Amino acid sequence: MGSPAKVLNGDTKERILAAAEKLFAEEGFARTSLRGITVEAGVNVAAVHYHFGSKEALLEALFARRAAPMNAERLAKLNDLEAASSGDVPPLEALIEAFIAPSFRMLEELDPAGPPASQLIARFFSEPEEIVQRLMREQFSDVGARYLATFTRALPDVGPREVAWRFEFMVAVLTHLLAGMHLIDVVPGATPGPADQPETIRHAVQFLAAGFRAPSKGAA
Amino acid sequence: MGSPAKVLNGDTKERILAAAEKLFAEEGFARTSLRGITVEAGVNVAAVHYHFGSKEALLEALFARRAAPMNAERLAKLNDLEAASSGDVPPLEALIEAFIAPSFRMLEELDPAGPPASQLIARFFSEPEEIVQRLMREQFSDVGARYLATFTRALPDVGPREVAWRFEFMVAVLTHLLAGMHLIDVVPGATPGPADQPETIRHAVQFLAAGFRAPSKGAA
DNA sequence: GTCTATAACGGGATAGAC
DNA sequence: GTCTATCCCGTTATAGAC
Numbered sequence: 001m002g003s004p005a006k007v008l009n010g011d012t013k014e015r016i017l018a019a020a021e022k023l024f025a026e027e028g029f030a031r032t033s034l035r036g037i038t039v040e041a042g043v044n045v046a047a048v049h050y051h052f053g054s055k056e057a058l059l060e061a062l063f064a065r066r067a068a069p070m071n072a073e074r075l076a077k078l079n080d081l082e083a084a085s086s087g088d089v090p091p092l093e094a095l096i097e098a099f100i101a102p103s104f105r106m107l108e109e110l111d112p113a114g115p116p117a118s119q120l121i122a123r124f125f126s127e128p129e130e131i132v133q134r135l136m137r138e139q140f141s142d143v144g145a146r147y148l149a150t151f152t153r154a155l156p157d158v159g160p161r162e163v164a165w166r167f168e169f170m171v172a173v174l175t176h177l178l179a180g181m182h183l184i185d186v187v188p189g190a191t192p193g194p195a196d197q198p199e200t201i202r203h204a205v206q207f208l209a210a211g212f213r214a215p216s217k218g219a220a
Numbered sequence: 221m222g223s224p225a226k227v228l229n230g231d232t233k234e235r236i237l238a239a240a241e242k243l244f245a246e247e248g249f250a251r252t253s254l255r256g257i258t259v260e261a262g263v264n265v266a267a268v269h270y271h272f273g274s275k276e277a278l279l280e281a282l283f284a285r286r287a288a289p290m291n292a293e294r295l296a297k298l299n300d301l302e303a304a305s306s307g308d309v310p311p312l313e314a315l316i317e318a319f320i321a322p323s324f325r326m327l328e329e330l331d332p333a334g335p336p337a338s339q340l341i342a343r344f345f346s347e348p349e350e351i352v353q354r355l356m357r358e359q360f361s362d363v364g365a366r367y368l369a370t371f372t373r374a375l376p377d378v379g380p381r382e383v384a385w386r387f388e389f390m391v392a393v394l395t396h397l398l399a400g401m402h403l404i405d406v407v408p409g410a411t412p413g414p415a416d417q418p419e420t421i422r423h424a425v426q427f428l429a430a431g432f433r434a435p436s437k438g439a440a
Numbered sequence: 441g442t443c444t445a446t447a448a449c450g451g452g453a454t455a456g457a458c
Numbered sequence: 459g460t461c462t463a464t465c466c467c468g469t470t471a472t473a474g475a476c
Contacts (some may be wrong), residue, residue, distance in 0.1 A: 012459080028346060030250030033451060044461055049453065051459090119349065125401070126248055126346030129339065136406050156242045165412040165423045172396030173389050181345070181395070186356050187364035192385040202416035203385045210434030211427040232442080253469065264443055269471065271441095 013051045015041040017065065019178060020058055023108070025120035029127055030058060060135060063124065066106055067139040073102040074143045078150065089154045092212060096205050097146055100174050104197045118180030125175070155212060162216045170208050177204065233271045235261040237285065241330070245340035249279060249347055264321055280355060283344065286326055287359040293322040300368065309374045312432060319367055320394050324417045327398060335421050338400030345395070363438045375432060380438045390428050397424065 018039035018129045023032045034055055039044045052058040064170070079097035081090035090098075111117030125132060152163045176182060177200060237263035243252045254275055258265045272278040297318035303311035308319075321426075331337030345352060372383045396402060397420060405411045412423070 014234040020364050028250065031250065034453090035451080045452090046454080054453070057293055058329065091476065123346050125399075126343050128248070130351070133404055135406075136404060140372075140406045145410065148407055148410055161412060162423070166362070166427055168402045169393050169427050173392045174402070175401070176388070176392030179345075181255060181392070182355060184353055186360045187368055188361060189369055190384055192366065192381060192388055193405075193459085202384070205388070206437065207389050208385055208430040214426050214430030217426065218404050254471090255469080257460075265470090266444090266472080267442065 002195060011045055012041075012043050015043060016051060017062060021120065024059070024062070024123055025111075025116050028123045036152060042088060051108070056131065059127070059131070063135050064139065066110065066184060067135075070102045070106040070144045071139060073105070074099060075146065078146060079101070082150070090150065090155050093205055093209050095147070095154060096170065096208050096212075097201060099170070100204060103174060103178055104201060108197065118183075119150055121175065122179035122181070125179070151212070158212070158216045163212075164213075166212050166214075169211060171206060173204055232261075232263050235263060236268055236271060236278070237282060240282055241340065244282070244343055245331075245337055250396060252320065265385070276351065279347070279351070281354050284359065287355075288301060290322045291359060291363045293325070295366065296324070298344070299421075302370070312371075312374050313406055313425055313429050315367070315370060315374060315403060316390065317421060317426050319390070320424060323398055324421060327365040328417065338398055338403075339341045342399035342400060344403065345399070362365050371432070376417065378432070378436045383432075386434075389431060393424055393428060 016037060020037045022030070023040060025034055025161075026032075027036075034045055034048050037058075038048060048055070052061055081094055081098055084090070107117055107121075110120070128216060148164065148167050151167055152158075152160050155163055158166075184190060195203075239257045240252070245262060246252075247256075254265055254268050257278075258268060268278060272281055281308055293427060300316075301314055301318055305311070309385070327337055327341075330340070368384065368387050372378075372380050373388055375383055378386070402412060415423075
């Protein structure tokens, strides 16, 4: 009998992260108080400062914990694809799916129950630019660069600058879906979803592949 | 000489709206204080409550002021297109451009100087879902329904449900660009922009049109 | 219709005991 | 490593003079 009823669980740090993830998703970063997090986690206010140092540092830890394995998976898939197509360029559809699928997997393990987790991503993008930009660069610049290079090789008729635009459009579609914005049902009764992940991915891949392959007409 | 140095300008209400727009864009809604707004506007704290009632009501007024004329322009363009193609369906590219261009025009008149205004849109989407959903529906459901119907007519080989997905993807690209996320430069040196508006629109229309026209293969 | 002054509250952070 | 207690600050909102 060490500390019987005081702490129900072991890792304080982990419990803080889990509670923060939940509340940031539900309420947003600015509206979530450290007090609320520590109540949810069943720990003390001071514990956050002890383990992380500040509220902002907590957000960073949270972000890195999810983004790192997700991007590792992205790179692994890309390596597999390049190995499989020995020397040649992987097929476009496979590239797109390799890029977007890990995000959906991450979302699922973030909250198997359903959609509130998707809010977490939407919330993130509205933090002060400085933080978002720094964290995004830290976690995504390597994967982004490698994929962009491969897309450019896969689309020799399009031109690097145009490919960069279209890569950006792919990111747009991905973040939109991850943030769950397609579930808002702006036009009543006309929402495409909710659909399961494989179907969502299939729709997106079809659309994006056609967009990437669009004939690249210059101005006039 | 009524009140010579006290108030430099006339409309207090208008000055509050302008100041709020600026600060919400720069700092986000939650991080912006009414104090900050009233200092920026050169008015008193109580004036906000007098003219709007609460901080949230101020956000609503702000949103409606921009969204309403923008969507009026969307509808006008759609009417023009349908009139021009007397009885037949307007060309897809023209439809897409009619849908996305008014947003860019709004962005420009919001802040002719440059990009900080785009943050305003990004910020908006991360407010509590309830508010965002209500405001979006209020302002966008009519335009959305009419455009979606026309897109469906323009793409008889695609199928209504698939068109709804692709319409959603178009909205994704649009919001991404409006929010200025393509300027973040995640992959160093590989950003497509900054480009002028006509060029941005041209790239988007090319990409989206091809996506909309993608052959619609069902599962398996 | 606009101001001053203040109420009533909750936030992040820290010091220091244990 | 974890707690209690507290500091200090900024917030929204309102009451009441002008």
